[in-house]
Amino acid sequence: MERNADFDVNYLLHRQQVSLIRAERADSAEGRAAYEGLARGYTDRIVAYRRENQKGMALAH
Helix, strand or coil, X not given: CCCHHHCCHHHHHHHHHHHHHHHXXXXXXXXXHHHHHHHHHHHHXXXXXXXXXXXXXXXXX
């Protein structure tokens, strides 16, 4: 798996939003669940990215 720093956070935010929109528009419960799962995965990566950046900022002060 790639490190979170290897991705631009804007890309992750975009993918999260696209997944949520697709979940909302899904024709089946299975499709909705799949897109919601993708959105949760992106959310986890965004949170991890933000935590790493906060650590770096705390060290700089």
